[in-house]
Amino acid sequence: VLTLTGELLAERSGALSVDEGPERVLGALGGWFAGLLKEAGRTADAVCGIGIGVPGPVDSATGRVVQPPIMPGWDGYDIRGRLGRAFAEQTGGGGDVRDAGGAEGAGGVPVLVDNDANLMAYGEQRTGHPDCAAFALVKVSTGIGAGVVVGGRIYRGIDGGAGDIGHIRVPEGAGTLCRCGSYGCLASVASGRALARRLTEAGVPAESGSDVRELLAEGHPEAVRLAREAGRSVGEVLATVVTLLNPGVLMIAGDLAGTPFLTGVRELLYQRALPRSTAHLDVVTARLGERSALVGAGALVVEHLYAPDRAEERLAALGL
Numbered sequence: 001v002l003t004l005t006g007e008l009l010a011e012r013s014g015a016l017s018v019d020e021g022p023e024r025v026l027g028a029l030g031g032w033f034a035g036l037l038k039e040a041g042r043t044a045d046a047v048c049g050i051g052i053g054v055p056g057p058v059d060s061a062t063g064r065v066v067q068p069p070i071m072p073g074w075d076g077y078d079i080r081g082r083l084g085r086a087f088a089e090q091t092g093g094g095g096d097v098r099d100a101g102g103a104e105g106a107g108g109v110p111v112l113v114d115n116d117a118n119l120m121a122y123g124e125q126r127t128g129h130p131d132c133a134a135f136a137l138v139k140v141s142t143g144i145g146a147g148v149v150v151g152g153r154i155y156r157g158i159d160g161g162a163g164d165i166g167h168i169r170v171p172e173g174a175g176t177l178c179r180c181g182s183y184g185c186l187a188s189v190a191s192g193r194a195l196a197r198r199l200t201e202a203g204v205p206a207e208s209g210s211d212v213r214e215l216l217a218e219g220h221p222e223a224v225r226l227a228r229e230a231g232r233s234v235g236e237v238l239a240t241v242v243t244l245l246n247p248g249v250l251m252i253a254g255d256l257a258g259t260p261f262l263t264g265v266r267e268l269l270y271q272r273a274l275p276r277s278t279a280h281l282d283v284v285t286a287r288l289g290e291r292s293a294l295v296g297a298g299a300l301v302v303e304h305l306y307a308p309d310r311a312e313e314r315l316a317a318l319g320l
């Protein structure tokens with residue numbers, strides 16, 4: 001729970017797997033609303049909006065996930081409606097939520113849905129690099145995704161598919177089955193999930209990106225070696241990204257974001273990208289850690305509330 005200026009009032013975290021489908025995941029998440037509000041010391045009618053990030057492409061007009069590579073059962077699911085109802089049921093507030101997230105009709109609480117890497121990029125750009133006109137963030141956790149902020153706004157492409165770089169085919173992935181069902185994706189060789197699998201095969205048990213993060217924090221030699229190698233694979237793809245966008249900041253975030261991975265990224269990136277596109281490029285790791293998407297979601301809600309047309313509506317509603 002954040003204030004409009006981004007001050008954190010209450011926070012809760014827990015492990016949720018998108019594999020369990022939207023009903024279970026959003027049901028669990030929606031169950032937190034009342035407790036969070038109580039902890040924040042606020043009532044339901046003080047809530048201006050709800051922001052949520054999901055690991056897949058989102059149609060920003062409908063707030064629905066569109067053909068996600070790794071989210072079984074989520075395609076086209078009404079996330080806004082589900083969370084809006086959960087909020088109303090939990091808190092007894094929120095007014096008419098049938099149109100939650102739409103044109104903010106009848107006092108409904110808007111629910112804004114976006115890709116998680118987009119929200120991370122937005123949160124980091126707004127707080128740490130507000131003057132950077134072209135900002136890119138790559139999230140490498142269990143999966144791989146990227147968010148781009150151009151001119152202070154999230155760039156989503158025409159179908160919300162911009163930045164979904166995890167499923168680009170790479171030569172070193174040949175013959176490796178990806179979670180999305182294809183062979184040879186970047187995520188099949190360089191994601192936290194891929195590294196966990198390879199570590200397990202090498203006799204070091206790991207299941208997820210967060211397990212790999214813990215091994216990296218301990219300086220486990222095999223984890224460090226694999227993270228640097230993964231960084232090289234991602235760096236090769238990023239050479240194209242950087243050449244296309246010419247960003248001022250390229251930020252590495254997620255479970256693998258650390259020195260070994262960053263070193264691998266730099267090795268390939270500077271070798272493969274044109275000197276012109278990297279001359280003023282800062283390659284850095286994320287500052288906000290696990291809170292970057294949270295901060296981005298809060299900023300998105302604020303942006304929605306104060307968009308010029310809605311500001312007019314609100315002033316009109318107040319008789320001004």
Ligand SMILES: [Zn+2]
Pocket residue numbers: 069166167178179180181182185187188
């Ligand atoms: Zn894939």
